[in-house]
Amino acid sequence: MSKHLERKFEELHFPYCRDVARYERDSKVGQGTFGEVFKARCQETGRLVALKNILMDNEREGFPITALREISILQLLKDENVVKLIEICRAKSSAYHRFKSMFFLVFEFCEHDLAGLLRSSQVRFDLVEQKEIMRQLCCGLFFIHRNKILHRDMKSSNILITKKGVLKLADFGLSRAYYSATSNPRYTNRVVTLWYRPPELLLGSRSYGPPIDMWGAGCIMAELWKRKPIMQGDSENKQLMLITQLCGSINNEVWPNVDQLELYKKIELPKDSKRCVKERLKSWVRNASGLNLLDRLLTLNPAKRITADEALDHSFFWEDPHAK
Amino acid sequence: MAGNFWQSSHYEEWILDKQDLSAKRKSDLQHLTEEEYQKIIILFANFIQALGESVKLRQQIIATATVYFKRFYSRNSLKCVDPSLMSPTCLLLAMKVEEYGPTLSNKIMTSCNNLTKGKFQYAFKQEYPYRLVNVLECEFILLEMMDCCLIVYHPYRPLTEYCAELNDDSILPLAWRIVNDSLRTDACLLYPPYLIAIAAMHLACVMLKKDCQKWFAELSVDFDMILEITQLLLALYDLWRDGYDEKRDIYAILEKMPKAKTNPVAPRS
Numbered sequence: 001m002s003k004h005l006e007r008k009f010e011e012l013h014f015p016y017c018r019d020v021a022r023y024e025r026d027s028k029v030g031q032g033t034f035g036e037v038f039k040a041r042c043q044e045t046g047r048l049v050a051l052k053n054i055l056m057d058n059e060r061e062g063f064p065i066t067a068l069r070e071i072s073i074l075q076l077l078k079d080e081n082v083v084k085l086i087e088i089c090r091a092k093s094s095a096y097h098r099f100k101s102m103f104f105l106v107f108e109f110c111e112h113d114l115a116g117l118l119r120s121s122q123v124r125f126d127l128v129e130q131k132e133i134m135r136q137l138c139c140g141l142f143f144i145h146r147n148k149i150l151h152r153d154m155k156s157s158n159i160l161i162t163k164k165g166v167l168k169l170a171d172f173g174l175s176r177a178y179y180s181a182t183s184n185p186r187y188t189n190r191v192v193t194l195w196y197r198p199p200e201l202l203l204g205s206r207s208y209g210p211p212i213d214m215w216g217a218g219c220i221m222a223e224l225w226k227r228k229p230i231m232q233g234d235s236e237n238k239q240l241m242l243i244t245q246l247c248g249s250i251n252n253e254v255w256p257n258v259d260q261l262e263l264y265k266k267i268e269l270p271k272d273s274k275r276c277v278k279e280r281l282k283s284w285v286r287n288a289s290g291l292n293l294l295d296r297l298l299t300l301n302p303a304k305r306i307t308a309d310e311a312l313d314h315s316f317f318w319e320d321p322h323a324k
Numbered sequence: 325m326a327g328n329f330w331q332s333s334h335y336e337e338w339i340l341d342k343q344d345l346s347a348k349r350k351s352d353l354q355h356l357t358e359e360e361y362q363k364i365i366i367l368f369a370n371f372i373q374a375l376g377e378s379v380k381l382r383q384q385i386i387a388t389a390t391v392y393f394k395r396f397y398s399r400n401s402l403k404c405v406d407p408s409l410m411s412p413t414c415l416l417l418a419m420k421v422e423e424y425g426p427t428l429s430n431k432i433m434t435s436c437n438n439l440t441k442g443k444f445q446y447a448f449k450q451e452y453p454y455r456l457v458n459v460l461e462c463e464f465i466l467l468e469m470m471d472c473c474l475i476v477y478h479p480y481r482p483l484t485e486y487c488a489e490l491n492d493d494s495i496l497p498l499a500w501r502i503v504n505d506s507l508r509t510d511a512c513l514l515y516p517p518y519l520i521a522i523a524a525m526h527l528a529c530v531m532l533k534k535d536c537q538k539w540f541a542e543l544s545v546d547f548d549m550i551l552e553i554t555q556l557l558l559a560l561y562d563l564w565r566d567g568y569d570e571k572r573d574i575y576a577i578l579e580k581m582p583k584a585k586t587n588p589v590a591p592r593s
Binding site for chain 2: 061062063065068071072075076078088090103147176177
């Protein structure tokens with residue numbers, strides 16, 4: 001850094017972001033889109049938090065856009081079912097870091113993530129608990145979609161659950177605001193972890209919306225019973241193949257104008273697969289309305305896919321046994 | 325940006341109080357008159373606007389960058405960070421926050437060079453001393469100083485909605501320009517954007533001799549605030565009308581601007 005900049009920067013005081021030293025670090029608990037996550041405890045209040053360190057791997061771009069998204073979107077979204085961003089802290093800047101502060105996002109601490117719970121053979125879910133998880137998942141999605149935010153990275157490891165059983169959508173590093181119909185958006189389709197990626201993204205759509213998250217919710221719902229991701233493709237083609245095998249062939253009949261999507265004609269897919277979502281999953285999900293909801297979440301045509309709002313009205317959540 | 329203004333950091337942390345704002349400016353006002361201070365802020369709003377236009381950014385992004393700039397100096401003296409460094413920094417951050425796809429950082433830096441040598445030569449008179457690496461360092465300072473409050477609401481959206489309600493196409497273009505002008509006043513630091521939109525519409529109606537009193541009367545808003553915003557705008561128009569010539573006058577004012585003691589040296593890149 002040049003001499004005169006050093007001078008100027010040193011004259012500044014930063015009363016606005018607090019020093020991360022007020023949290024005592026415990027153990028590393030995970031790795032997010034843009035940084036490591038530590039469990040930590042506030043020295044004053046004893047409150048447990050998750051500290052997410054913002055890694056600066058691409059220095060040419062400056063402060064990572066994923067972190068900017070997470071900050072700006074979580075400041076906007078305050079809901080029981082969305083992970084709470086408590087504050088942003090920094091480690092003191094010094095000449096050693098070339099006067100760049102290290103930034104930390106401070107989140108409320110959640111004991112579990114859904115992927116971990118599903119992996120553990122000691123954890124069993126009964127129907128009431130499964131309903132409760134799905135209900136809260138749909139509540140969270142309803143809230144963010146109403147606020148015109150797409151999560152864009154639905155997967156079981158991004159679903160956190162507190163020890164009191166409250167579900168929190170987390171990791172908004174890929175999320176973005178969307179604008180409805182009138183404008184002609186062109187978003188990137190390189191989002192969402194492959195196994196949870198909906199057919200419209202795999203076919204190259206760039207003007208998608210909330211249904212992309214609902215597809216993910218469908219994959220997660222099936223996972224709640226099957227205890228592992230239901231479609232584990234290792235390439236985009238393979239993933240589309242798996243989707244076709246489960247949800248039937250993709251054509252203009254089930255999905256008007258699907259042939260207009262960029263990649264539709266470039267990918268060879270079976271033409272005569274029959275839809276068998278219910279048949280294939282009924283041995284796991286032994287509940288008729290549950291199967292029906294799953295079927296509606298895993299609908300190929302995004303325009304027909306059930307919305308979070310409609311899902312919350314689904315009989316699955318309103319018949320016995322009730323969610324808590 | 326989507327979401328609810330009334331729950332936003334813009335509303336909760338960044339609608340400032342007039343007294344606070346003048347208190348923070350006090351140290352700069354030992355060297356500059358209030359009017360000179362305003363002229364410096366106007367210069368850099370123009371600079372940010374020109375930088376944004378040089379890479380064809382939407383007005384929304386330029387407006388966000390301008391608000392960032394004003395937020396930074398609402399808490400800091402002009403001498404803390406050279407505003408000619410802060411300007412591209414605000415623009416690059418605003419582009420990221422507003423999800424402007426490609427990174428144009430190098431183009432922005434080229435524009436800084438070109439504009440200071442060309443269109444804004446009257447203000448700078450020497451080579452633009454900063455490189456991208458300086459801007460990226462400065463970005464951290466900006467982020468911290470704004471307490472990472474990134475979402476800025478602008479008057480443009482409410483303005484478009486109100487004009488549609490009024491059902492008169494002739495008002496929007498002029499009111500839109502007035503909103504752009506409002507970025508050269510303190511309005512965006514002091515008042516919620518929808519009030520700025522209403523003030524701009526009101527002023528546009530007066531200028532166009534349109535009688536929309538009925539529509540305004542039915543709004544349930546604080547007309548004292550609309551009046552205050554209008555006064556800020558009129559003061560700006562007075563300044564321009566009373567023969568202020570940025571090209572002729574700004575250099576002398578910048579000379580008086582408080583700066584860090586060392587002279588800028590081109591950093592090694």
